[in-house]
Amino acid sequence: MLIRYSCKDMGLNCSFMVKGDTLEEVTRQALAHVQEIHAAEFNQMNTAEEIERMERALSRSTREVTA
Numbered sequence: 516m517l518i519r520y521s522c523k524d525m526g527l528n529c530s531f532m533v534k535g536d537t538l539e540e541v542t543r544q545a546l547a548h549v550q551e552i553h554a555a556e557f558n559q560m561n562t563a564e565e566i567e568r569m570e571r572a573l574s575r576s577t578r579e580v581t582a
Contacts (some may be wrong), residue, residue, distance in 0.1 A: 516579050520545040524576040527553060536572055545573045 518541045522529035535541040536558050548571060 517579070518577050519580045520573060520577045522545060522548075522553075524578070525572070526555070529553070534580065541577055542570055542573050546570055547576075549573070 517534045517536065517564065518538050519532065519534045520541045521532040523532075531545075531552070533541055533544045534564060546566070551569065558566070
């Protein structure tokens with residue numbers, strides 16, 4: 516089973532999507548994308564608490580998908 520994240524699932528107008536074998540892998544890649552591309556939309560996640568909140572939001576926006 517693959518895990519998938521897409522910016523559209525977070526309500527963003529962005530076609531970014533990532534698939535991976537683990538939630539941690541997908542969340543890490545999604546967080547890197549969000550920090551690089553969508554930082555202004557999420558008020559420059561600077562503190563560890565803000566990053567942790569975003570990681571939780573990203574993990575809620577992931578889905579299990581079939582290969």
